[in-house]
Amino acid sequence: MDLNIIILLFTLTSLVAGLVIGILLRKKLVEGNQKNIALQGRQIIENSINEAEQIKKEAILQAKEEAFFIKQEADKELKANRLEIKEDQRRLDRKFDEVQKEFQILEERQTYLKYREEELIDQEAEIVGHRQKLDGLIEEQRYKLEQIAGIGQEEAKVQLMQLIESEVRMDCAKRLVRIENEMKIEADRKGKNILALAIARYAGDYVADKTVSVVSLPNEEMKGRIIGREGRNIRAIEAATGVDIIIDDTPEAVILSGFNPIRREVARLALEQLISDGRIHPARIEEVVQKVSEELEVGIRESGEQATFDVGAHGMHVELINLIGRLKYRTSYGQNILQHSLEVAFLCGVMAAELGLDVKKAKRAGLLHDIGKAVDHEVEGSHAIIGRDLARKYGEAEDVVYAIGAHHEDQPPKSVLDVLVQSADALSGARPGARKEMLQSYVKRLEDLEKIASGFTGVEKSYAIQAGRDLRIIVDSQKIRDEETVLLSRDIAKAIEEQLTYPGQIRVTVIRETRAVEYAK
Numbered sequence: 001m002d003l004n005i006i007i008l009l010f011t012l013t014s015l016v017a018g019l020v021i022g023i024l025l026r027k028k029l030v031e032g033n034q035k036n037i038a039l040q041g042r043q044i045i046e047n048s049i050n051e052a053e054q055i056k057k058e059a060i061l062q063a064k065e066e067a068f069f070i071k072q073e074a075d076k077e078l079k080a081n082r083l084e085i086k087e088d089q090r091r092l093d094r095k096f097d098e099v100q101k102e103f104q105i106l107e108e109r110q111t112y113l114k115y116r117e118e119e120l121i122d123q124e125a126e127i128v129g130h131r132q133k134l135d136g137l138i139e140e141q142r143y144k145l146e147q148i149a150g151i152g153q154e155e156a157k158v159q160l161m162q163l164i165e166s167e168v169r170m171d172c173a174k175r176l177v178r179i180e181n182e183m184k185i186e187a188d189r190k191g192k193n194i195l196a197l198a199i200a201r202y203a204g205d206y207v208a209d210k211t212v213s214v215v216s217l218p219n220e221e222m223k224g225r226i227i228g229r230e231g232r233n234i235r236a237i238e239a240a241t242g243v244d245i246i247i248d249d250t251p252e253a254v255i256l257s258g259f260n261p262i263r264r265e266v267a268r269l270a271l272e273q274l275i276s277d278g279r280i281h282p283a284r285i286e287e288v289v290q291k292v293s294e295e296l297e298v299g300i301r302e303s304g305e306q307a308t309f310d311v312g313a314h315g316m317h318v319e320l321i322n323l324i325g326r327l328k329y330r331t332s333y334g335q336n337i338l339q340h341s342l343e344v345a346f347l348c349g350v351m352a353a354e355l356g357l358d359v360k361k362a363k364r365a366g367l368l369h370d371i372g373k374a375v376d377h378e379v380e381g382s383h384a385i386i387g388r389d390l391a392r393k394y395g396e397a398e399d400v401v402y403a404i405g406a407h408h409e410d411q412p413p414k415s416v417l418d419v420l421v422q423s424a425d426a427l428s429g430a431r432p433g434a435r436k437e438m439l440q441s442y443v444k445r446l447e448d449l450e451k452i453a454s455g456f457t458g459v460e461k462s463y464a465i466q467a468g469r470d471l472r473i474i475v476d477s478q479k480i481r482d483e484e485t486v487l488l489s490r491d492i493a494k495a496i497e498e499q500l501t502y503p504g505q506i507r508v509t510v511i512r513e514t515r516a517v518e519y520a521k
Helices: 002-030 034-149 153-201 221-227 229-241 261-277 282-311 318-329 337-355 359-368 383-393 398-406 416-430 439-454 482-499
Strands: 214-216 244-246 253-257 459-465 470-475 507-511
Touching (some): 002 034, 214 261, 221 229, 221 261, 229 261, 229 282, 261 282, 261 318, 282 318, 282 337, 318 359, 337 359, 337 416, 383 398, 439 459, 439 482, 470 482
Parallel strands (some): 470 507
Antiparallel strands (some): 244 253
16 A cells, blocks of 8 residues: 555656646747647656656556565465474473373372371381380389399499499590600600701801900000090090990900990991091091991891891891891800891791791791890890880781790790790700800809899799799798788899899799688598
């Protein structure tokens, strides 16, 4: 229908166009030959009509062809759909047959199960009857046994449980003792092997270096030049370095006295440079001390970097590296602390490798374990606790931090790493030749500590432990009250400060307890 309308519209449009063209031509030719114009117009109109008819016929023919093609396609699709529907119907019929068969099988099974259930109910009733008979026989036998044995059921149970419990306890105790002894023997053997291997693999120097505190002079005249006019030179040196210079009868030598090892080293280097230069006056002294201090800081940083490189402790904070370098000028009982720290780090690494632990972390903890000694002259507290706080401040791992704080048992060890650092520290300090302190002087210092504490009223016993770093005092509770223990600890600490010379600090702990004893007669 739409195609016919389109053809009709196209025809009308062609006719209108032809008429318009004819009218225009006719109007144009009116001025000339009107007859020719009329003929030409009619000819044009007739041609337009013929052309429109031809176009209409072609359009109708094309539309019919397309309609026929569409009809054929629709017939094919309808036929295919009918075939598909028939196939689906056949599949559904097969499924329905299968479902019917399964339903029949289920009905048969349900009938069989119902029959089996009835049989089981009958068997269960029979079993219940037999059980009741058996319970009656058991109760009868139990009554006869109780009459023969002379004890009741509950009492027999208690005795049997006690007997079994006693036997199990004895067996468990024997097993525990045997296992514990085996573990102790095995642990002792393995521990000795690991320690022996660690010591054998570390080839350290037997006698560690010591910081020099005596400066040699070329002649006796140099003492006067060091003192200067009215003592101005020696005062300038002491003011610039913070170290006391002792000039006595020792030939061709002066003694540097200072508690800070860095300042003492600055004073030594500056004094040697002034002596070699020969120009000694206050302005020159300040200049040389400043220069030596800067050079020493560079050397400290290089020593720290070299130590971390040797151990493999990378990524360490620059302040910790500087503190490690400062340990080069710190000694403990004649043992250089930097060398001691490197030795502890290597021993920790060897033992950690044998135990299958993190070797790098063990070396890092060993290198940093005495880092608190770099500043223990400037900060109050145990060097282990100071080192722990410094390591935590500069971003070290928490297990490394705890191992540093626990290596002198200022806090209880919690991991194998803590025990490794303790063991390596003890190995490094206790091996022959590592430290110059004699046994007699060590024992005498402990005796002096205990003697000072025992001299106070109310003290019953005193014990110097942890190499003299901790003094434990037990007082008589009848003579000393709780409030007086604080004053007593303070007085003993003050007496130790006045009477003894010692490195680091000593913790004084006063212990008071009350015991109530009564005798039952």
